[in-house]
Amino acid sequence: MTRSRRLLVLALAVLLLGGLGTTLVLRSAARAGQTREGDPAVAEGRVTLGRPAGLAFLNAAPGPHRGALVSVPARTPQAERTASALTCRRFHAAAGTGVCLNSTPGALAQDNQALIVDSELHTVHAFPLAGTPSRARVSPSGHFAAWTVFVSGESYGAAFFSTRTAIVDTRTWALEPDLEKFSVLRDGRPYTSSDVNVWGVTFAEDDDTFYATLGTAGQTYLVKGSIARRSLTTLAPNVECPSLSPDGTRVVYKKRVARGASLWREHVMDLRTLREQPLAEKRSVDDQAFWLDDRTVAYALPAEGSVDTTDLWTVPADGTGAPRLLTPSASSPTHLG
Structure with missing residues (x-):
């Protein structure tokens, strides 16, 4: 040629x-720019973490408020949404403290941030993120916040992925930047490995205990952690993205049901007996579920016909009933008030 x-x-x-x-x-x-049938109206307004009997989540409906933290009355989650000026990829709040994982499309990882916000959504501290936002949680007291990012790979179903999880004390701003540095007890014995990953923190009420996922050697485990002792102890295998119930006795989590595939089913485990109960939702859920109350969990699923929008669904936490739509075009639910 x-x-x-x-x-x-x-x-x-x-x-x-x-x-x-x-x-x-x-x-x-x-x-x-296309509005999905059934998407509630969204209007700009004041959103506060102290709103009584409110529910907040990230708005995924098309328009100028896409990605914004919005609020609705908890009893009418499909009502018109009040949109704040705060936009996030992941969000969670408790006791008047929120954590917003912010990511600019196409930006370098160094431009991603974890924003700690007060009850009026004003940023009181910001931390750079080492990768793509994945999970976020605030402790019941509001004294601690945690976040997980992907530092390689883009999903938990990828053949190779690496995460980094941090915990910050929102009173002193003391930061644990990488929970992989905590000591690990696996099956009662000290364990070390270069392939350890930790993700999906959920906090207990004592401002010390937390639960999370530990991944190593192709297996995942539910671990119980201590912030003060900087330790992780394995409790049960095949547990990912746990979320502790309001009464502190159970975790809801995703369990891999097809080896080598990105297929998970939601389960609830009693922490006293480690007995697990599959929930009525049989679709694959890749999310850290949220407890609406002691009887009901909420989670995000991809919206039909969309690759970048999720809907929020609920299901009873005891394995009975059937899934129902909580609200369309939404993610990262959290209580207000």
């Missing part, structure tokens, strides 16, 4: 790829 012909082929390839890229961008923009 002559040099001129090679240049012509190269030019045509560039034009084709450029056209394809433009088409994908335009299609994505068109999808983002």
Whole structure:
């Protein structure tokens, strides 16, 4: 092939790829501007973490408030949404303290931040994130916040992924930047390995105990952690993204039900007996579920026909009943008040 012909082929390839890229961008923009049937109205207003009997979550409905933290009355979750100016990829709050994992599309990992916000959603401290936001939790007292990011890979179903999980004391701003540095007891014996990953923290009420996932050697475990002792102790295998019940006796979590595939089913485990109960939701849930109360859990599932929007669903925590839609185009639910 002559040099001129090679240049012509190269030019045509560039034009084709450029056209394809433009088409994908335009299609994505068109999808983002489409209102899904059943999406509630969204209006800008004042959102406060102290709102009595309120429910907050991240709005995924198309429009200018996409990604914003919004609030609704807890009893009418599909009511019109009040949108704040705070936008996040993940959010959680308790006792007037919130953690917002912020990520700018296309930005470097160093531009991602964990924002600690007060009850009026004002940022009181910011921490750089080492990767892509994944999980976020605040302790019941509001004294601790935790977050998990992906530092390689993009999902827990990927063949290779690495996470980093941090815990911060919101009173002193003392930071534990990497829970992988905590000591580990596996099956009652000290354990060390270069492939340890920790993710999905959930806090108990004592401002010391937490639960999380530990992954190593192709297996995942529910671990019980101590902030003061900087320790992790394995409790049970095949547990991911636990969430502690309000009464502190159970965790809801996703359990891998197909080896080598990204297929999980929600279960609830009694922490006293380690007995587990599969829930009525049989679709694969890749989320850290949230307890609406001691009887009901909520979780995000991909919206039908969408690759970047989730709906919030609920299911009874005792294995009975059936899944029901809580509210469409939403994620990261949390209580207000």
